[in-house]
Amino acid sequence: MLPIAVTAGVICGVIVFAYFIAIDRFRAAAADGGTAHARPRPTFLKQLETALRPVSRLPAGTAIQIRQKLNQAGNPGHLTPAGFQAVRYSVGALMAIAGLATGLVIRFGLPSLLSAALVGATFAVAGYVAPSLWLEQRIAQRRRQIQRSLAEATDLLTLVVEAGMSLDEGLLSITERFHNALGDEIGKVLREIRLGRPRMAALEHMANTAGVPDLHHLVESIVQSDQMGVPIARLLRVQATEMRRRQRQGAQERAAQASSRMVFPMVGCIFPVLWVVLLGPAIIQVLKSLK
Secondary structure, eight states: OHHHHHHHHHHHHHHHHHHHHHHHHHHHHHHTTSOGGGSOOOOHHHHHHHHTTTTOOOOHHHHHHHHHHHHHTTOGGGOOHHHHHHHHHHHHHHHHHHHHHHHHHOOTTSOHHHHHHHHHHHHHHHHHHHHHHHHHHHHHHHHHHHHHHHHHHHHHHHHHHHTTOOHHHHHHHHHHHOOSHHHHHHHHHHHHHHTTOOHHHHHHHHHHHHOOHHHHHHHHHHHHHHHHTOOHHHHHHHHHHHHHHHHHHHHHHHHHHHHHHTHHHIIIIIHHHHHHHHHHHHHHHHHHHHO
């Protein structure tokens, strides 16, 4: 009974997915006069977004929030808010099928239908929430990359500006030196400047999008120095020194917390093994003497 149910669910899902893809391609071919086959083949995520477009539409406010999070995460897979919602629905559906199968195999002392429904609903909720958790984790990882590279990038920018080069050339040197999240964000700023956006507006947008306090403080200082006519090289030197000081303080705090964090692994992993090694032979001898 279980293989038949799982097979039927998979077949129905494939048929529905293929149906939506076929309708989308037919409409595209009709709109372009039958030349849709000349386009480059879309990625799997784009096909998934297109197939689930009728059910993945979002309100404007929710779409804006998801777009901001995708920008903070570095636009993984070039997903749109509707595409991300389609991924959530797809993962939830796959997890629901897996949960139904698990509930039929392992009944947990309940009737088979009730067990399958409960486990399937639990798996579906977990699958629906998992992409959001992954996105938050990616945002946090990207912020840590920016935070770790910011002091060194500020030093490089200070050296370039003190050498008599412009701020744009300093930003370009950062993109050439840092191939990480910070370099990507600075590259976006340079592209916006080339498209005609004011330099300070592009920097402020980057600071607001990244969500890193030190980067936001640095950009605010650069904007204020530009408005007040203060030499930017001196300001960058002060900012770089302050960032180095904060990094040392953070490293010292983490080093001070390391001893307390080691207590739980030692108690849970090392001490039990140590007691087994020390007391094991004695316990064996006591058991032999009792026999």
